[in-house]
Each structure stands twice: as C-alpha cells, then as structure tokens.
Amino acid sequence: MRVEIWSDIACPWCYVGKARFEKALEAFPHRDExxxxxxSFELDPGRAKDDVQPVITMLTAKYGMSEAQxxxxxxxxxxxxxxxxxxxxxxxxxxxxxxxxxxxxHFARERGRQAELLDLLYRANFAEERSVxxxxxRLVGLATAAGLDPHDARAVLADPEAYAEQVRADExxxxxxxATGVPFFVLDRKYGVSGAQPAEVFxxxxxxxxxxxxxxxxxxxxxxxxxxxxxxxxQP
Amino acid sequence: MRVEIWSDIACPWCYVGKARFEKALEAFPHRDExxxxxxSFELDPGRAKDDVQPVITMLTAKYGMSEAQxxxxxxxxxxxxxxxxxxxxxxxxxxxxxxxxxxxxHFARERGRQAELLDLLYRANFAEERSVxxxxxRLVGLATAAGLDPHDARAVLADPEAYAEQVRADExxxxxxxATGVPFFVLDRKYGVSGAQPAEVFxxxxxxxxxxxxxxxxxxxxxxxxxxxxxxxxQP
Numbered sequence: 001m002r003v004e005i006w007s008d009i010a011c012p013w014c015y016v017g018k019a020r021f022e023k024a025l026e027a028f029p030h031r032d033e034x035x036x037x038x039x040s041f042e043l044d045p046g047r048a049k050d051d052v053q054p055v056i057t058m059l060t061a062k063y064g065m066s067e068a069q070x071x072x073x074x075x076x077x078x079x080x081x082x083x084x085x086x087x088x089x090x091x092x093x094x095x096x097x098x099x100x101x102x103x104x105x106h107f108a109r110e111r112g113r114q115a116e117l118l119d120l121l122y123r124a125n126f127a128e129e130r131s132v133x134x135x136x137x138r139l140v141g142l143a144t145a146a147g148l149d150p151h152d153a154r155a156v157l158a159d160p161e162a163y164a165e166q167v168r169a170d171e172x173x174x175x176x177x178x179a180t181g182v183p184f185f186v187l188d189r190k191y192g193v194s195g196a197q198p199a200e201v202f203x204x205x206x207x208x209x210x211x212x213x214x215x216x217x218x219x220x221x222x223x224x225x226x227x228x229x230x231x232x233x234x235q236p
Numbered sequence: 237m238r239v240e241i242w243s244d245i246a247c248p249w250c251y252v253g254k255a256r257f258e259k260a261l262e263a264f265p266h267r268d269e270x271x272x273x274x275x276s277f278e279l280d281p282g283r284a285k286d287d288v289q290p291v292i293t294m295l296t297a298k299y300g301m302s303e304a305q306x307x308x309x310x311x312x313x314x315x316x317x318x319x320x321x322x323x324x325x326x327x328x329x330x331x332x333x334x335x336x337x338x339x340x341x342h343f344a345r346e347r348g349r350q351a352e353l354l355d356l357l358y359r360a361n362f363a364e365e366r367s368v369x370x371x372x373x374r375l376v377g378l379a380t381a382a383g384l385d386p387h388d389a390r391a392v393l394a395d396p397e398a399y400a401e402q403v404r405a406d407e408x409x410x411x412x413x414x415a416t417g418v419p420f421f422v423l424d425r426k427y428g429v430s431g432a433q434p435a436e437v438f439x440x441x442x443x444x445x446x447x448x449x450x451x452x453x454x455x456x457x458x459x460x461x462x463x464x465x466x467x468x469x470x471q472p
Contacts, residue, residue, distance in 0.1 A: 011462040182461055
C-alpha cells in the first residue's frame with residue numbers, strides 16, 4: 001500500500017498531522033508493506049526566495065490579525081504540537097519560500113533519504129532558532145545530516161530548475177485530487193484524508209484501504225510468460 | 237499513475253515484454269505522470285548462487301527437452317527479441333540464480349538508478365558473451381555503469397541479507413496478486429496485464445487505467461489544515 005502526503009514545511013498542521021499519522025502507522029499490523037511518499041504543496045507559492053519575515057509579522061500583514069491574535073494562534077499551535085511530543089518555537093519563527101526545500105526533497109527521494117530530510121526540515125523550521133529560509137548552506141547542512149552528499153545538494157540548490165518540475169507536478173496533482181489545503185493524505189489513490197486528523201482516523205483509513213484492496217482486473221487474458229515450469233515458446 | 241512490473245532477469249519474455257510496454261508508454265500522452273517500478277520475481281528461487289549452467293543444458297535437464305527442441309526455442313525467442321530491436325544471443329547463454337541481481341535492483345531503486353541497472357542487466361544476460369551469474373565483480377561493473385557507487389554495490393553483494401527481505405516481499409506480493417509467471421504488469425494496483433503482450437494491449441491498459449481513475453473517497457470529513465488563506469487555528 002502507498003500513502004502519499006501532500007504538505008509544506010511551513011505548515012504547522014502538516015508537522016502535527018504527520019506525527020499523528022505516524023502514531024497510527026506504527027500500530028498498523030501491515031506497516032512494513034506501507035510506502036510513504038512526500039508530495040509538494042507550497043502554502044505561499046508566489047513568495048520570492050529572499051522575501052523572509054517573522055511569522056507573526058506575516059500573519060498581521062497578510063491576514064489582518066492583531067499581534068495578540070497572531071501570538072495566541074502560535075501558542076495554540078504550539079500546544080497541539082507539544083501534545084504530540086513535538087518541539088515548537090512559538091516566538092521568532094520565520095516565514096518564507098519553501099520551493100527550494102521541496103526541490104531538495106525530490107532529490108532526496110531519488111537517493112532514498114526523503115523521510116530523513118523531511119524530519120530534519122520540520123524540526124529546523126519549527127523548533128530551531130536559526131532560520132531555514134534563503135540560506136542555502138543551512139539547507140546543505142540539513143541535507144548532509146540526512147545522509148545526502150553535500151556537493152550534490154549544493155548543485156541542486158544552485159540550479160533553480162533542478163527538480164522544479166517535480167514540485168509543480170505534485171502541486172498540479174494536488175489540485176486534480178481536490179486538495180485545497182494541507183496536510184492531505186492519499187491512500188493507494190483511493191482514499192483521501194484531509195487535515196491533521198486524530199491518530200484514530202488515520203488508523204481507520206489504513207484499515208479501510210487495506211481491507212478493501214480489490215483483486216486486479218486482468219486486461220486481455222494471458223500472453224507469453226515464463227514461470228517455474230519454464231517459458232512458453234511459440235513453436236516454429 | 238504507477239506501473240509495477242514483476243519480472244526476472246533470466247526471463248526472455250520479460251526482456252521482450254518490457255520493450256513492448258515501453259513502446260506503448262512512449263506514445264502515451266500522460267507518460268510523464270507514469271512512474272515505473274521493478275518488482276522481483278525469481279523463476280528459479282531455489283537455485284544456489286554457484287549453480288550455473290548453459291541455458292540449453294538447463295532446458296534439457298529440467299524440462300526433458302531434446303537439445304534440438306531447446307535450441308529451436310532459443311531461436312524462436314531470439315526472433316521475437318529481434319523483432320523488438322533487442323540483441324539476443326541464442327547460443328551459449330548461462331542460467332543461474334538472479335537473487336543477488338534483484339537485491340542490487342532494490343538498492344538501485346533507493347538511489348534512483350533502478351531503470352538504468354535493469355536495462356544493463358538484461359543486456360548483459362541476453363546479449364553479451366560474459367556471464368552475469370556468480371560473478372560479483374561483473375555485477376559491480378554493471379552497477380557502476382548504472383551510476384551507482386562501486387563500494388556501496390560491492391557491500392550490498394557481500395551481505396546476502398542486504399535487500400533480501402525486499403526481494404522476498406515482492407515475491408509474496410506477486411503471489412497475493414495472483415501472478416504465477418512473468419512479466420506481470422500492475423497499473424495503479426487496479427489493472428493487471430500478464431505476459432509479453434503486444435504494445436497495443438499495453439496502450440489500451442494505460443488508457444483504461446488513466447481514464448478510470450476514480451475520485452478519492454474522503455474519510456471522516458475535514459480536520460485542521462493550512463492553505464493559501466492561512467491555517468485553521470483553534471481559538472483558546
């Protein structure tokens with residue numbers, strides 16, 4: 001079974017929802033047969049790489065909140081994160097473009113290091129003091145910690161088109177599947193789970209998708225195969 | 237869309253069927269949205285690594301063919317391969333265990349080099365004079381040509397348990413899906429195509445699977461998400 005998770009590094013509910021999903025997956029009897037794939041979804045796709053500002057400033061400027069409202073929201077998200085055992089820095093976090101992080105995550109997927117890099121990016125963005133935005137060397141450091149080659153990671157970051165099409169393809173696909181927000185979980189392209197649901201909902205979704213795996217529909221009968229008894233060979 | 241192909245390096249119909257599938261995929265309008273994954277299926281899973289013999293000898297010993305019958309079969313398979321533009325050495329090929337090649341293919345998948353390695357293994361087995369069986373350095377050479385690190389490839393080959401569980405899991409899954417021979421093609425875990433079908437059948441299968449992608453069933457409504465308009469935040 002395959003679970004694709006559309007999310008953004010800058011999305012607090014993605015950070016929290018991922019932990020809830022993983023709790024359900026950990027308890028799922030067929031967890032070893034579940035492949036998890038990160039898919040890209042930028043909350044703020046138009047933002048320039050060098051347009052970085054504190055989250056609280058962005059919230060007041062973009063959504064017209066008062067500073068007190070923005071801070072209360074961050075405190076509330078921090079409490080939700082804490083309930084899942086996740087560190088969350090409620091003051092002083094930055095907001096910026098995550099496009100390069102998504103490009104790097106696609107590169108990491110090719111090298112079998114996507115899950116490691118995603119965890120490190122979330123932690124860096126939500127819990128660490130140093131900003132992850134507009135700082136290629138910071139990202140190279142995280143990529144290296146995830147097991148990637150620093151020279152390769154630097155080359156990906158230096159070329160703005162590297163893996164860019166994969167990021168955009170994920171975003172088009174999200175739109176096609178009807179996702180307007182993240183996190184968005186897709187199980188075997190059959191079931192969708194929207195948002196940071198409780199672990200119980202993810203557990204139910206895993207059970208349901210697993211239990212309802214339908215037998216394959218065979219197209220056009222059999223043609224020549226090889227099997228334990230040899231290969232079908234047309235006689236001349 | 238995802239196409240999983242169960243096959244074995246030692247399987248002539250897999251070699252031919254892959255070329256036919258690729259012809260259909262090349263002409264498929266949504267080919268850039270198709271991910272192709274190799275899955276393991278050993279035709280001769282009980283064979284020891286050092287038990288290598290000429291294909292003709294294996295065919296006469298295992299299936300009781302006469303040498304003339306075995307040679308006629310190879311000629312016939314060679315003609316099918318030639319019709320797809322594939323080189324095929326009808327005399328002097330070896331037969332042996334492909335377990336290590338499947339382990340190496342799983343490692344290559346992690347590193348984004350599976351398609352390259354699979355092509356090289358098929359060519360080496362079916363068209364080149366030097367045997368691919370029971371020769372780790374030969375496999376390291378092919379892995380290197382596929383873009384893998386030779387030291388890493390050697391380490392995988394040296395540890396008989398490395399990626400072994402992934403090979404066995406693929407084989408269990410093939411049995412669960414009802415595949416008794418290969419090649420076996422599975423489209424989005426919904427449609428199956430058995431054998432080296434003509435390209436037209438693969439084209440039809442791709443069209444059908446693409447056209448019948450069903451909308452997702454959403455489980456349990458919406459929960460908190462972040463979107464272009466901000467994050468849902470529970471108010472204290």
